[in-house]
Amino acid sequence: MAGKVSNFSDLIQRVTASCLLHPLAATRHYSGELVSDPDEGEKECDPRRGIEEDPEEEEDDEVEEESEEKGGAEEVWERSKREMRAERLVVEMEVIMNDVFDTVSAMKRAYVSLQDAHCPWDAEKMRVADVAVVAELRRLAVLRERYRRSLICHGGAGGGGGCGRGLGSRPAEVREVVAPYEAALEEMKREVKAREAEVDSLKEKLRSSTSLNGKKGRSLSKRRLSCSQSLVAASPAPELFEATMSQVREASKSFTSLLLSLMRAAHWDIASAVRSIEAAGGAGAAAANASIVGVHHAKYALESYISRKVFQGFDHETFYMDGSLSSLLNPGQYRRDCFARYRDMKAMDPVELLGVLPSCDFGKFCSKKYLAIVHAKMEESFFGSLEHRSLVAGGSHPRTEFYGEFLKLAKAVWLLHLLAFSLDPAPSLFEASRGAELHPQYMESVVKFSGRGQVPAGHVVGFPVSPGFKLGNGSVVKARVYLVSRA
Template sequence: MANRVSYFSDLIQRVTASCLLSGRHESGQVSAGDESEDEKYRSEDEDDEKEEEEEDGEEEEREEGFRVWEGTKEEARNERVTELEMLIGEVFEAVSAMKRAYVSLQEAHCPWDPDKMRVSDVTVVAELRRLGVLRERFRRSVGRECSGGGGRGTWRVGAATLREVVAPYEAAVEELKREVKSKEVEVENLREKLKTATSRNGSGKKGRSQSHHQSKRRVSCSSQAQVAVATSPAPELFEATMSLVKEASKSFTSLLLSLMRSAHWDITAAVRSIEAASYSTTATATSMTDSIVGSNHAKYALESYVNRKVFQGFDHETFYLDGSLSSLLNPDQYRRDCFTQYRDMKAMDPIELLGILPTCSFGKFCSNKYLSIVHQKMEESLFGDLDQRRQVLNGNHPRSEFYGEFLRLAKAVWLLHLLAFSLDPPPSHFEASKGAVFHPQYMESVVRINDGGRMVVGGGQVVGFPVSPGFKLGVNGCVIKARVYVVPRP
């Protein structure tokens, strides 16, 4: 700009000089010095014009080069945008496929479908690997761009976004790896137990009585339970599971009775109410109830009530929660499915399982039995509110100590039910009726009667009320005795 100003200033001087010279020429007074000065100005004018033309040419060349550079940059930008759009499209496609596979994996849990579960699991892992490949592609492309010096802030934002998308799936992969390791450890433990059980069976002595042999077989049944899980359903496994049911029933009943006493319940009246709701209200029933309470045996009446509720519908394949007839339409496949569910569920924590699948078949069973055992007034009296009941009615499962103890009983009964429908033929379920003559081959008394200073249980007693049901196994004819509370014959 300064060059332009000086140029105009010189031009004005030259024009002025030219006017003066022309005046001199007209008057005939132009000298040789003036002519030389005019020549000088003309040459300077010509030089300036040449410089201006050169500057204009250089500006045109710069503008043309800038246009070419802009065009190249625009093409590279468009190519980069197209590449990123394709990459993002593949990411969205992989995430959608991942979601579909995960939904299929969840659906395979309820109803239980091992084949579908395996296929869905393979698909989930494949989509996770695909997302990992896309992440590496993005990192490499960003590295090239960063080394070229362009768009650093943009690639950082894009990388952060992609990390947020992929992070949950990476966490899922790590969780699956941990589960695989835990399963491997469990397999090793089962192998050690198998070796131990095999060595014990080989070193057993045969010169023992029949009763001692049966006792030994019952004791070893619990140690061989894990082995039976890995092979096929067996009567010994059913017996061991029934023992777990008895233990869980006693534990839950003890907790319930403790809560009733803490809430200052009238235990005598409570037991009498339980008996009245289950049996005919006769004078005999009332006297038996009074004697039970007087002998501090209220826990057996309460356990009888709990078992009667939790075993109701045991003979049906779904406890009459629905009208399924799979065991009749395809019995062989149904038996295999039941045993597969038993093996998969045996090592699961019921609280964690229901936290993932609260409305599966087992979840519905737990909700139905809890509402049947713990009625509204009982819960309000024991806990002061109905919070647990509301959660169960809404399809959830409380994480309280009381509900956790109930879930252990519910899981034991559910596993026993799965085993019953895994055996061919299934076990026969029976229950001693009130007033029936005590039969030691099919019944087991929870108390002993004082007969003239002697604690005996024999043919002179009758069943006061059943405590837990019994089973007759059709595979080997073994009988799991029904537990009963006996009273003297009237």
């Protein structure tokens, strides 16, 4: 018995020692043998390490490793695609920017050509330059659209996606790019509205002016006034020429009044000045001792002097400022060019025009006529210096009230000259001579006589005040004359 207990105790000790030395998960002891758990399946034991190796765990590890490898490859591929898209976008942006710079340079050259075509006036060159400017602007619009689409398709060089994804992912950048163009478009729309309002205002002023001339009993009839309104922007017409001649007379009277008031303020001897004007105009030897002009009619002598100076060279296409013969070489084209210049000049402020283009043909005309009308002694007595004359002789145009009043007259004569060379046949200028009989169909007296305005018998032309014109349709713009007694 004792031996059995001892053997049994030894057995327990051996099993315990074995379990401690070789621990096995989920094992049982039965009949002194180690048996594997039937629910767990067979497991191999490594006596060197004392741990088990599970085949399923090894398979899971391999799957995880393969997933990690696939995920890393996909991430590398996506990153490479983004880099490729970014590179393509950079290349495309460089191409677009090069095109933008080339287009802007071409537009600047076209705009410079457009400015050059204004002075001297070249209608064909202006048309070609205008077409070129518009073409470059359209090309800029196409480049803008290319740029916008590139941003949308490439997502602003950002995180991928095809066309359409970039628009949702980068809306702020697209709006930032488009905003300046939209602002410029709105500014142009406002400018167009302002120009339209200016055109409407000028049309209203023209209607008011022509209706006022009709009320004052000018030489234009209602039929001619309505015709001049309808034809002012369409084609040249004799009625339009007559209306412009009325504007010349009004501007001449206004400038004459200003000049006479300055002469009186400078304490001029008006009678001596009138005698000098009469002598210069060929009024005869008697004018050196006694004036034929009445006491209150000095303004007519001064207006005659101004008219003679400003209309000198009117029969030449450039007032003899150069030797141009365009009206003879290509008369049809020259007539069209003159009327186009008339329409452009009609709505312009002469002060603003000469501020931008002081040396254009109109600027040269103003300089020439001002120096001929206002001589040095006259200007010095008016203003105490020759500042006006120095500026004008140097190619500039002073912004003063006196010179502004002169520019109104110069512009009116310039427009009349353009209209004269727009008509076919051109009007012929005539002027009454001293001592000539009064012909009512060609002349009118500047002095109104009593007794229903009838000119007393025995009166002849003392001197011409402004010239007249005979038009191609047979109508006549009467010359204005100062009448004196034959005795």
